[in-house]
Amino acid sequence: MNSEVCIDPMIPLPARIQRVVWETDDTFTLLVEPKSENGKRFQFSPGQFNMLYAFGIGESAISISSDPLKQNAIAHTIHRLGFVTSELSRLRRGNFIGLRGPFGNGWPVDRVKGMDICIVAGGIGIAPLRPVLYSIFHNRKEYGRIFLLYGARTPLDLLYRVELEQWSKLSDINVLVTVDHSDSSWKGHIGVVTNLFSYITLNTLHTIAMVCGPEIMMKFTIRELQQRGIPLEQIYLSLERNMKCGIGLCGHCQFGPKFVCKDGPVFAYTQVSHFFEKREI
C-alpha cells in the first residue's frame, strides 16, 4: 500500500470504546481509546472535534469533551438525534467505532493567560468547553477569575452533574447554573443563561468570553456581553455546521468565507460577526 494512502485523513481508524456514560436520557458520553499510529499518541486541543464512524452507517462530527492530558480515554458527548448518533448510542464497552481527527482549531486557552475567563455554555455546548476548564485547572495560577455560566432546558438535561457539583464547591471558580424551566424540586436558578450575568461582575477589559450553544443562544449571549461592556474582540464562539470531511474539502461547512471544520469551529467573534448577523449563511 502506498504511504500516501495510509495517512489519508479521510480514512477512519478503529478505536475501542472504554466506557459509555449516560449523561441524560438522550445524551451519552463515549470514552474511546484511539489506536496510536506509529507510536504517535493522540493529542488534541480544547475545542477540537473528531469524526466518529458508526460501522456501515456513517460519520458524525463530535467535539472532544475530555481532559487534553488524558490521552488514552478520549470523551465524546453525543446527543442521540440521527442515524449515526443512534447507532453510536447502541454501542457498549469493548465495541469499536471509527475515528478520524482531531480536526479544527481550538479555544485560545494558551493565548489568554493572565485574563479572567467567562465560559458561557448552552445545552450540549458545554461539551467542547469542558476541556477548557480541565486545561485551566491544570494551570490555575496562570489565569484570573473563572466563571462558568451554564444553561440547560430542565434540570434533567444538565450534563456533567457530578463535576458541576464538584466545581461549584471550589473557591477559585464561580459556577452558575440555570434551567429554562423546572418543577419545584430544583432549588437553583431558573431562567435563560443570559440572566446569570446579573449575578457576576465582569472586569470588562480583562475578560475573555468563550461561548458555545445553539446559535440563537450565542446571539443573545453576545448582545448581553456587549451590553455589559466586553469588547467584541474578546469574545470567542464555536460554530456548528454540516460536515462530511472535516478537512476543508467537501464544502458543506462553509460559513461565509470560513470553513468551520478547518478555520474553526472556534472563531473570534470579530472574524465572523458580519456573517453571524445574517440569515441562512
Next chain:
Amino acid sequence: MRTRDLTEILRHHPFISDLSDHYLQTLLSCVTNVRFKEGSYLFREGEEAGSFYLIRTGRVALEIHAGERGTIRVQTISPGEVLGWSWLISPYRWQFDACAVGDVRAFAFDGKCLRTKCETDHDFGYEMLRRFSHILEQHLKATRLQLLDVYKRQ
C-alpha cells in the same frame, strides 16, 4: 430596624445604589422589611399587586399553573434583584405565583404609596420608570429567548 441601618443596607442594593439621597428618602417612606419562610408564597396570581420587592437573601420562584403539566417554574429572582412590576401598571394584579425557595428576606415597597409619590413628583416618577423599564427590557429579552426553546429536543 432603625432608619439609618436601612439606608445603609439599601445603599448597597444595585437597584438603588446610584439614587440621590432625596429620592432614597422618598423610597424609604414606603418601605417595610419582610421575611418569608421556605415554601411560603409572597403573592398569588390575580391578587392585587400592592408592592415590589428587593430580594436580600434567599430566592423567589415565579410559577405558572399549566393545567395537566402541573406547576412550572419559569424564573427565579435572586438576591440583588427586583421582584414585581405589576404595582406600576394598571390593573395592578400579579401575573404569577411567587414562592420562596429557601428563607427569603426582602424589602417590600408599597405600590400605592409609590404611585402617589410618582404622581406628585414627576422627576421621581421618571427615575422609577427608567429603572423599571430597564428591568422590563431584561425580562422581555429573556422571555423571548426562553420562548425560542433553543435546547428543545427534535
Next chain:
Amino acid sequence: MTSRQPTLKLKSQQLNTLINVIKQRGYTPVGPVVREGSLIYDRLNSADELPRGWTDEQDAATFRLKRRSDNAYFGYNVGQHSWKQFLFLPKVKLFTSIKKGKTFEVIPNSPHEIVQNYAFIGVRPCDLQAIKVQDLVFNNGQFTDPLYKTIRKKNFIAVVNCTQAGGTCFCVSMSSGPRAYRGFDLAMTEVLSGDDHFFTVEVGSKSGAEVMSEIPHDIADQTQIETADKLVERAARQMGRSMDVKDIKEILYANLENKSWDDVANRCLTCANCVMVCPTCFCSTVEDITDVTGEHAERWRRWDSCFTMDFAKVFGGNFRPSSKGRYRQWMTHKLATWIDQFGTSGCVGCGRCITWCPVRIDITEEMRTIRSGAR
C-alpha cells in the same frame, strides 16, 4: 520556460501524430467529441474523432451544434462537461470496511488502482484556469486530497487557445482567456488561412518539449505567429457576456440582504445544473453502504451541490432552508468568498452555468442587478 522556447508550427495533418505520441508515452488521451448531438469530453483514439467542422451556438438555456463552413478541429467553445470529471471523480470509493468480531478493518481504496494518466487535448484557457483553481481547493494548505493530487501529477495538458468566443463566454472579464500563458504542457492556436491549416504551438513544460521532439514540426515564423495572435485577439473582442469584477467581493459582502436575491430565488429551480457543469464547483458528500450480511461496508464520495435541500442540514436544523439562501450561497461563494478562501475568483467565465440553466439565470446579469441596486 515558455518565453525562452520558440513558438513552433504543427501542420494540421500532424495532429493525429500528436495523439499517437501521447498514447505511446503512456497517456490516455481525452478530448472533445460529439455524442448524441452534444459536445462532451471523452477518450480519443485519433484526431478523426475530434468534432472537426462543427461549431456551437450558445446562449442562456441554449446549446446547438452547427456545421462550419471550414474544417477547423477546434471551431467551438466548451461543452457541458468540464475536465473536472477526470480529476475530481464524480463518484469514488474511499474505503471498504470489513467487520471482524467486535472491531472492523478499514481498507483504503488505493488511488493507484483508479488513476489513469490522462492527457487532455483541447483544454480551453478558461478551463485551464479552472484546473488551477481546483488545484488550490484540493490542496488547501492544511490538507490535500491524495486522489486528486495523484491524478494531477500524471496529467498532460494540451491547451487550445480560443480563436472565437461563444455567446455565453466572458473569460476576458475573469482574466482567464482567450489565451493561456502558463500551467500547460502545450498551448496551441489553430490557424486556417486559405489552404493553409496549422497550429502554432507554445511549449510549457519538459513533457511538452519531449512530446514535440517526437513529432515533425517547424519553427513558426513571425507572420504565422501574428496571424494566430490576431485570431485570439478577435476572440477577445467577441465575448458574448461580460462581468464587472471591480470590488466584486466587497459589493457582494455588503449585499447579502439585497432584495434581488428574492427575485432570482423565484426563478431558480435549485436543480444544481450550474453546479454540475461548473468546472470549479468542488462540493462532495459521502454515502455509506453495507451488504445484506452487514459485515461488509463501503464509503463512497460523490459530487454534491449547495442547492440540495439537505446540504447545510444538521440533525436539529437546516441552516439554509430557502432557495434564496442557497442561490446566494452559490453565487456569493463563486464570486466573493472564494477570493478570501483561495486568493482567486471561483468563476473563470466559461459561461456553462448560463448555457445550461434551464430557466435562463445568467450570473453576469444577476451580478449586474446586485451592483446596480447595491447598498
